[in-house]
Amino acid sequence: MRPTRATVLLTAGLVTLLGVPTAAAADTPSTLYVNNSASATRCSDTGPGSEEAPFCTVSAGAKAARPGQTVQVLAYKPYDETVTIDRSGEPGKPISIVMRPNTGGPFRVKGLKVQGASHVVVRGLTSTGGVQVSGSTDIELDRITIASQTDPVVIGAESVDVRLTRSNLVSPVRIEGGSRGTVLGRNQIRGGIAAAVDAVGAPGTIVTNNNLYLSCDAAVSFRGASTGSGAFNNLIYISSPKACVNPDPRSGILVSRDSAAGTRADHNLLAGFPADGVVPYKWADVVHATPAALRAATGQGEHDILTPAAWDVGPWDRSPNVDSGDSAAPGVLPTDYNGYSVVDDPLAPNTGKDGGFIDRGAHELQDEVRDVQLEIAQNWAPVGTTVEVKAVADNNWPGTLTYRYDFGDGTAPVVTKSATAEHAYTSPCACTVQVKAITAAGREAFRQQPVKVTPAAPLATAFTAQPYLPSASDPNRLVKPLTVEVDPQSATAPWPVARMDVDYGDGAKETGIPFGAAQHAYKQPGSYKVTVTLTDVKGATSSAERTVQVAYTAAGFVSVHPTRVLDTRTTGSPVQGGSATPIDVPVHYYSSGPHHTAGASAVVLNVTVTGATEDTHLSVWPSGQPRPVTSNVNVKAGGTSSNTVTVPVGADGLVSAQLNSGKAAIIVDYVGHYQPNTGQRFTPLAPARVLDTRTAGGALGGGQTRTVKVAGVNGVPADATAVALNLTGTGATENAHVIAYAEADKRPATSNLNLEPGKDKSNQAIVPVGPNGTITLYTNTGSTHLILDAVGYYAKDGTGLFTPVVPQRLADTRSTGKLAPGATTTVSGIPVNAIGAALNVTATDSTGPGFLTVHGFGTARPEASSLNTRPGDTVPNHVTTPVGDGGRATVANSWGGSTHVITDLFGYFTQG
Template sequence: MGLLTAGLVTLLGVPVSAAAGAPAPLYVDKNDAGCSDAGSGAQAAPFCTVAAAAKVVGPGQTVRIKAGVYAEAVTVDRYGEPGRPITFDGGSDVQSSPELSKGLTLSGAAHVVVHGVRATGGVKVGRSTDVELDRMDISRGRAEAVVIGEGSTGVRLTRTRLRGAAKVEGGSRGTVLGRNLLVGVYQSALTVVDAPGTVVTNNTLEGMCGATVSVGGGSTGSAVFNNVLHTNATSVACGSAEPRVGTAVSPEAAEGTRADYNLITGEKTLAAAYTWSGTGYRTPAAFQAATGQGAHDILTASREGVGDMPGSPTIDSADPTAPGVLPSDFAGDPVADDPGVPNTGKDGGYLDRGAHEVQDGLSEVWMVIDQTYAPAGTPVEVQAVSNSQWPTTMAYEVDFGDGTAPVVTRQGNGANAVATHVYTGPCTCTVKVTAVNGVGKKVSTEKSAKVTAAGPLTAAFTTEPVLPATDSPMDGVRPLTIRVDAGSTSAPWPVERMYVDYGDGSPAQQDDTRHTYAAPGEYKVTVTVRDTKGAVSTATRSVKVDYAPSGYVATAPFRLLDTRADGTALWGGSPTAVTLPAGLSVPDHVLSGGMAAAVLNVTVTDASEDTHLSVWPSGQPRPATSNVNVRKGGTSSNTVTVPVGADGKVAAQLNSGRAALVVDFVGYYQPGIGRRFSPIAPTRLADTRAAGGALGGGQTRTVKVAGTAGIPADATAVALNLTGTGATENAHVIAYPDPAKRPATSNLNLEPGKDKSNQAIVPVGPDGTITLYTNTGSTHLILDAVGWYGKDGTALFNPTVPRRLADTRTTGKLAPGATTTVTGLPAGALGAALNVTATDSTGPGFLTAYGYGTTRPGASSLNTRPGDTVPNHVTTPVADGRVSISNSYGGSTHVITDLLGYFTQG
């Protein structure tokens, strides 16, 4: 037992090097970008190689080696001190431990521990003292995986897997091999030569040639106990035809050498189970009769049924007093007494033979809590059971998680343990059950128990808008969607049902906490809850539902609808639904199903009479507003910003008559994504009358729009007022970003003799430009910027169901040179999207919209024409909730202003 004690100095407890006052650990991590062999080896600056640490490590110090393949031959030649060893630690998980691919050598070392390291280049120990190799994985092809020699003393090889033979030689003394798994490749598993006092205890050894364990030379006083020795039939790969033997002890080694409590397999293929002092013995009985050794050995025909499995003859049949016995096995499990197996070991001991100690399979414990949600003062019962396979009494410790002492109960295996507790106050407590078997192995499980305050069920709830995910333009969350959260309900007992009346006439929804409204507004939402005891409570509150502030997503324009293509037409008084695209339904476009508002260019053509078109969110009442005014037989277009209906559509309706409708998709607004808007006073960017000359049919012209006139170079889109004048033919104009990809859309429809305007929001193309194109004739074009979109923009857009702000037809015409003030905008609005209409004009001229109280710019927002009703989408700054609209000196006119939405600080 003296050898055993020596072997356990650091094996089973906390390494001495971790004790208080020990030197700081050294670290090795080849995968750390900051590693250096010239550094200190601190955790923040580890060594790159193990060899670097091995050169400087001192007594009581630990080298912590991180996982990785270290392609280096490592030699350790340093000394620790008794009780203060040098430790090389690769961690507790051998499967992911660091690998020394070129081997490990301990030469002239003393008081050294190597733990948790893989050595695929083998291990050699020479001229060393008090060395421990524990929980390792060692291999070296067909050569010996481990060689201990050159007079080494006190070397301990424990709980290690060896793929290759082990050899103890060269006058080494007091070597201990315990709880190892060893496979000798094309040779004996273990060879001991000239190594007195070698102890081989509780190993599982497999030899392929000759003797599985061979003790020869002057290896007197050795011990071979509690091992499982697997022998194989003679292999053609063996170097000689040496017959197969379990244990071989030469005449020179027999003096003082003892062997007992071993199990040998392969009875029918063995030349002899033993050779001892040159004589062979076929059976343990013959061996014991002749030598007095092996009285408790077992010989089996094959290895079937032998090992770490129920029913194995190795269970509880070893000698617990044998030299070198360890209290834990190859896997680190403790010595266990299987209650279903007689204790046939020495003196009634229950140690198992071989490297493994068979356990009862305890790995899991389950619990059921009868009240996982109940008020304080309610008895709570916990039932627990484990998967222990041994017929022993199990101890169950139930910690109810409120600071009270755990309840301990004992039950026979397979029976439910029951513990009851009364909580005195509310908590969300974690109940933990720990099951302990007869050998002290523990498993645990946890569940949560909610303990509430006693009292009546009282419904309460909050609401929040449900918005599309900020990182997914494919998100399909519709606008005007809210979520109800009844988590603030005071519920002593669990709520089993919840009903929500969303206050819009739709049926009450059971357990449905998400709802999309057809229109913005103020709604009375009622939540009714019922608990498991039958109590019912109701709460009601007013909830304001509106479109959320949104950023702008610029897209390359594309044609969405053209009723001329299929011969259909719009008829006055009958709305037409326009479905907005989502996902990948339009080639080369990724469009969100969660858009809050769409920006469209809407054209009405071939009108059968003077009429106007209104566009609004689908599913909502038609507003008393208009977007496009057109004369009989004429063509008129306008940009429309319109909120999206709950069904993903917008509605369009002619006031009267019949006409064709063309809708081009320009872009959209959505919460959480897109760019913010910065309104600016109308600023002229281009005027072909002053430079460049008229744009001819079929021609293009690029205009710089970003990086000029106060618009930053990284703007993603610009809002422009596009005016055509001096057109020679009926034509259309397209504004687009990429000069190589002209879309089949239009922004402005021209007529000879008429100045016509339309606002356009155009993505910025290459080098901060946009491209202009007209299909026929020639025309002059004027571009006035009214704002830009970008990552540094200031405002988000608040979509609004179209509503009328002002109409001078009830107050009198706006005289030439006069200004009218439009009110009704929120005080915090920075800008607004308006539909401004001029009608009953007495002369040609133009209107300019700008922020109230600011200097009127020289640019125009729309052109007035006698006899025509002219609308235009106008984006303008807002000041103090007001907008000014100024009339030029061309003639008096009526001005109608409709609100499409407004911008607020993001």
């Protein structure tokens, strides 16, 4: 049978649409580039149009293009131009202007004009000013978008063989001016007040497989001697009319009397019919209300369908358009609006022409594969075991998918129609099984799952035990100090482990837990024998044990705005001698507040004891551990004494405090904590004087503040986040307290030093650095002189990380003799790799007023003091000091009298 003219034109169009490659001259690049994005700093409309030096405008690329060349347009932002194409390609070597792949969307221009050109392809364009084709031949417009109803696509001036495909248009398409052989395929077109497709004096116009929306005029009309035209496989919808002025009834398909010769229509589906003011057909000026009436009068429309359903007839539905079209109709394309191939719906009968299965309309119903799950019967098994896998797909057409299994061991993938597959691994591996469920159109869903292929060997338990530390990736979990993770992944287990039992060696056991890493928080450092027992699914059992050393981990310091966490004066529960009082420190979860971070290993507190019923001392230590022999605060009956305390946190998140005897109130202020994997490093300094009001500025009066520069001076860098200071008050006129804090307008309700008239008193304070490297000092009443010595600082680029220890006594001269005036004593027992130490130094049974200075062994004695001695008083102070060779520090006595010195260790700093 001799092919029709429309079929010949279609064949020519498909060659271009499918992109048959063409050869370019050896000296001509196959691709030119257009890029107006901000990153294209070298674009030029006079340049070569290379990828490195692209054109700035589409027009420049179009003017430079030669036959066989493609102009790729990068489409990140609109092009402020109307593009005119008046150059021509050659048969089989078109000029192509297309959106560059993977650049975000269509390239947008103000308008497109194709004038007097031939053999041109434009693909992926969005126009805000319509499209005009005039006097041109063999033009393909593919994936065009028009978003304005007032900007139509116009094909005119005797253009020949123009193809408009896979486009989304809210404006009508007009074919006029003697144009011939125009093909419209797989488009979505809304007509508005005009016909969606209006061919006027355009013979041989073919409208096939489109979604057409009629409003005020016809969905498709052939007028003005548009003979030999055709409408096939279209879906025609009725839209709500908008200010229609046409008094005639609206038509689905309109063919004028002078266009009827040789014009055909069939396999169209008209949705929403019958309806008021709308007729399905007006053919040669005669209205036909049904396909049967049209067929009887004209022989056309034999397979057309009218349905009253208005908007629910589409590719997503079990509608009559599925598998009911004419696959041999003029203008049929091999792909649909979305680029998917024509496929057979196995759930719908093939009622298309000659048993064909093309769908009507712009879209071809596809097998939507939304997801696929992967089930593996043996995801952990020894070498040689047959591994069975099963894919469970969520798709429209069960049984039609192709599955591609990759078992991850380098063997060839298995491609099958079966949802199951088997594989035997030949060597051990930690492999990943992957499956793709693939539709006939090439759409895919993907899933993967690990498998463990083990040696064919007996079950043999092995495990590692490492500190488990807090991290930002574990934000809502409290990581307790001394937590150890036991991980049995190094075990040889040919079959899945069904049960794991762990004996942590401290009395704690976990039985019947899932195979995998397990964490346990020990109450105190030490050496523990850990035993792990594994039982596999075949009943085999194996145990292993190892000795685990549990110790605190080096940590950085997190300084906070001081907060009062306990004041027994307000709770009515004083501390009793011989009974431990729990202190709940605000160190819990990342989400519990701006200052509180999970996983603190130690906290820094300022502890004040007041109203003691007798001379006594207070010890502070980690909750859950035995009370140490050390002390932190010494107080006389009726007096008030305070000291900074650095203490590890117990496994329950608490610390304990206990008086040696008697009863007293305690006040606890929280000033920061040490935590692994975060915080600032500490750099110890030999004590350096920062302030002495006796020689500069005068005494600080009650209710007054004084700002002191502490960062950027005296060896403390400007970027320090906190400073460690020894704060001494002398010459106080009243009982008072002193506060050291960061920001002058944000004074906390806490204290650092408690003053008494006639007594020199010291306390170490760790204070965040405020604006311009300063801190502020305040006393509440009376007046006092203040002496401030810097003993170290915290900074991101500091030197050391802090390791807390269970409080332990290093030296006590009560067993060796008093430290004479001007004499020194060496304190040893600090780890030899320490660069600094947190000590509690206590002077007792002093014969005269004076002071002690603590510094690194082997270094020159500084002029500053670490604590002041007083006859008749036992005076403690928290001292942070550099450490000399051999893990030693020196305690030097002034010339004021002999004294006993007691030194306790609470932690040490090592190189970070």
